Amino acid sequence: xxxxxxxxxxxxxxxxxxxxxxxxxxxxxxxxxxxxxxxxxxxxxxxxxxxxxxxxxxxxxxxxxxxxxxxxxxxxxxxxxxxxxxxxxxxxxxxxxxxxxxxxxxxxxxxxxxxxxxxxxxxxxxxxxxxxxxxxxxxxxxxxxxxxxxxxxxxxxxxxxxxxxxxxxxxxxxxxxxxxxxxxxxxxxxxxxxxxxxxxxxxxxxxxxxxxxxxxxxxxxxxxxxxxxxxxxxxxxxxxxxxxxxxxxxxxxxxxxxxxxxxxxxxxxxxxxxxxxxxxxxxxxxxxxxxxxxxxxxxxxxxxxxxxxxxxxxxxxxxxxxxxxxxxxxxxxxxxxxxxxxxxxxxxxxxxxxxxxxxxxxxxxx
Amino acid sequence: xxxxxxxxxxxxxxxxxxxxxxxxxxxxxxxxxxxxxxxxxxxxxxxxxxxxxxxxxxxxxxxxxxxxxxxxxxxxxxxxxxxxxxxxxxxxxxxxxxxxxxxxxxxxxxxxxxxxxxxxxxxxxxxxxxxxxxxxxxxxxxxxxxxxxxxxxxxxxxxxxxxxxxxxxxxxxxxxxxxxxxxxxxxxxxxxxxxxxxxxxxxxxxxxxxxxxxxxxxxxxxxxxxxxxxxxxxxxxxxxxxxxxxxxxxxxxxxxxxxxxxxxxxxxxxxxxxxxxxxxxxxxxxxxxxxxxxxxxxxxxxxxxxxxxxxxxxxxxxxxxxxxxxxxxxxxxxxxxxxxxxxxxxxxxxxxxxxxxxxxxxxxxx
Numbered sequence: 001x002x003x004x005x006x007x008x009x010x011x012x013x014x015x016x017x018x019x020x021x022x023x024x025x026x027x028x029x030x031x032x033x034x035x036x037x038x039x040x041x042x043x044x045x046x047x048x049x050x051x052x053x054x055x056x057x058x059x060x061x062x063x064x065x066x067x068x069x070x071x072x073x074x075x076x077x078x079x080x081x082x083x084x085x086x087x088x089x090x091x092x093x094x095x096x097x098x099x100x101x102x103x104x105x106x107x108x109x110x111x112x113x114x115x116x117x118x119x120x121x122x123x124x125x126x127x128x129x130x131x132x133x134x135x136x137x138x139x140x141x142x143x144x145x146x147x148x149x150x151x152x153x154x155x156x157x158x159x160x161x162x163x164x165x166x167x168x169x170x171x172x173x174x175x176x177x178x179x180x181x182x183x184x185x186x187x188x189x190x191x192x193x194x195x196x197x198x199x200x201x202x203x204x205x206x207x208x209x210x211x212x213x214x215x216x217x218x219x220x221x222x223x224x225x226x227x228x229x230x231x232x233x234x235x236x237x238x239x240x241x242x243x244x245x246x247x248x249x250x251x252x253x254x255x256x257x258x259x260x261x262x263x264x265x266x267x268x269x270x271x272x273x274x275x276x277x278x279x280x281x282x283x284x285x286x287x288x289x290x291x292x293x294x295x296x297x298x299x300x301x302x303x304x305x306x307x308x309x310x311x312x313x314x315x316x317x318x319x320x321x322x323x324x325x326x327x328x329x330x331x332x333x334x335x336x337x338x339x340x341x342x343x344x345x346x347x348x349x350x351x352x353x354x355x356x357x358x359x360x361x362x363x364x365x366x
Numbered sequence: 367x368x369x370x371x372x373x374x375x376x377x378x379x380x381x382x383x384x385x386x387x388x389x390x391x392x393x394x395x396x397x398x399x400x401x402x403x404x405x406x407x408x409x410x411x412x413x414x415x416x417x418x419x420x421x422x423x424x425x426x427x428x429x430x431x432x433x434x435x436x437x438x439x440x441x442x443x444x445x446x447x448x449x450x451x452x453x454x455x456x457x458x459x460x461x462x463x464x465x466x467x468x469x470x471x472x473x474x475x476x477x478x479x480x481x482x483x484x485x486x487x488x489x490x491x492x493x494x495x496x497x498x499x500x501x502x503x504x505x506x507x508x509x510x511x512x513x514x515x516x517x518x519x520x521x522x523x524x525x526x527x528x529x530x531x532x533x534x535x536x537x538x539x540x541x542x543x544x545x546x547x548x549x550x551x552x553x554x555x556x557x558x559x560x561x562x563x564x565x566x567x568x569x570x571x572x573x574x575x576x577x578x579x580x581x582x583x584x585x586x587x588x589x590x591x592x593x594x595x596x597x598x599x600x601x602x603x604x605x606x607x608x609x610x611x612x613x614x615x616x617x618x619x620x621x622x623x624x625x626x627x628x629x630x631x632x633x634x635x636x637x638x639x640x641x642x643x644x645x646x647x648x649x650x651x652x653x654x655x656x657x658x659x660x661x662x663x664x665x666x667x668x669x670x671x672x673x674x675x676x677x678x679x680x681x682x683x684x685x686x687x688x689x690x691x692x693x694x695x696x697x698x699x700x701x702x703x704x705x706x707x708x709x710x711x712x713x714x715x716x717x718x719x720x721x722x723x724x725x726x727x728x729x730x731x732x
Contacts, residue, residue, distance in 0.1 A: 119563075147628060159562055162570055196525055196616040204528055204613065231620025235628040244617075247570065250562040251614050252621040254597025259622040262513060262601040263629050263657075270657040271650065280650035287643040291629075291636040 015335045018109035020100040021051035022078040023116025025318045032059040034324020039065045050096040075099040085123035101128045104310040110335035115315040129308040137161045138307035147237040150184045157246035158253045164245035166209035173214045175306040176241035177223040182337040192229030192239035302327040381701045384475035386466040387417035388444040389482025391684045398425040400690020405431045416462040441465040451489035467494045470676040476701035481681040495674040503527045504673035513603040516550045523612035524619045530611035532575035539580045541672040542607035543589040548703040558595030558605035668693040
């Protein structure tokens, strides 16, 4: 691996993002186009780009904006969408994904961005960056278009792990609150716990336990806990952060995406139906564009891995230049706000609080 | 149990639906308007209507189409949305909901329809109609707008129970296949099992077990098993029936509804944005209406309770006349196709198959 001794880019308020050029469905050209776009929009951002040097240097050379702002780190192998996480963990040292995380691990970059295989990226992140002290299961958080003034809600976990016990759900609440504070600039985020009804007696046992745990931590962790919420509240305005296990969160995310995509297609069909409706669609063009912009998944591209020593942004596998650029923007904002350190502090203080609570419990038992 | 010897209403191709007039958000007037609409559309349908006789007879008298086709059964009490199922089970004998189920229980009607409290309706249905032999957990199935030629997919369970083990999921597959055959006229429905990935090694242990069980029953039960599907396949065209536990299904349903509703509102906002966009919306009116019709939840109103001795259709609490009429139409179609008996036969034959399979397993163990 290249030494980074003489790497000075991060000085003077500059932010360095480590970007995996490979593993996305559209190949490295889309990634380079995406980071060029970001470089134009954010003058303070620099890149370390990982992948086959020959291919990448040609692509980067074509983009003048990247002159002196993009270091290439050679990695010959690529993690494919079909690779099993366990294989990548054992044999993935020469992959661009491994190299991308390495730049965050050794402090050359603040945040990593990859369009690659989610399972492999999470598995590698866990072994290379390691979990934050006090975190049992890391989580993937996403932004979801919502009725709230900030335009988006945070939901986690959307698929890092298929299980979550009450303590995990508490940690998701803490991490989600921290993310909402740094990513959406909400001073006092409202947290909801996903369930099949809002009555306190409903749902699985671990949810009732999590309800009490989160409620007990709300004051100290400076968030409001609105209690149980339902699927309809994910795009709603009842809360800003929706906490759930990775199985339920993943199904909800994909159901929402699938529904939005179906409606989009039906809308196109409706406007293509007759000559009159085609004229109408021309007139309605800017209105429809405005709607599309509001719910375009490319504009909120990026699941964030929370609970690790370092922040990783997972871009959609099918991301184009705009999608990659949105993921980089998110990475940039999180890096600039010192998110990783803030999150670590939050989780650590909650772990202390838990020790206190346990002590208290012991006393009560006595 | 009332004897059904002298029960002639169902003669000569007529179908009797038992309808709970109370418990919906819009009161009995919306229900009576809904059944009038249905009576016009389906000359073969008759009704037994349950609720306070004085109020109902006035409402029914105003609708000429209901002359001689609507019997009123007096019930003074109403199950409210806040009532706990356990209370209703103990003290609910005088409610319109209880009375509605009683008409199916004693054979006066084939299918029951109610807009009331889902939890109470399921609890009452379980104790009054009882589970089909071989069914451990009944399920609620809904129709979901999809990319398939039939326009809808079936998903179950969407909230009858928050748990489901592998055998329950198998029964959901069998019941869902039967529903798709009778409700959507699909000869050989394709069944998918909801998971967080389509690879066979992914997901919870009970899902892997259910995968093998459903796969083993596919041939005999005359459906195709497509294996694991994801949230995006619920409105998709990969399968016709999506099988999942009631917790996940309920979250998915409400997430989909919430997302569709948000997009609808944003679409309205987009078209109200400027004078030009308002003109565009006028021209686009019929196109937008066409879309709305396609995804209007009122047109596919009705969760069906499966796995009981009798079929119960749960209409949305907020259903208006069109919503009630859609629920009645669904009830009518299921009644006419002899759905209850067909479903019972399917489940019974699968239970036998299971006995066989268990016998086989025992042999293998020896």
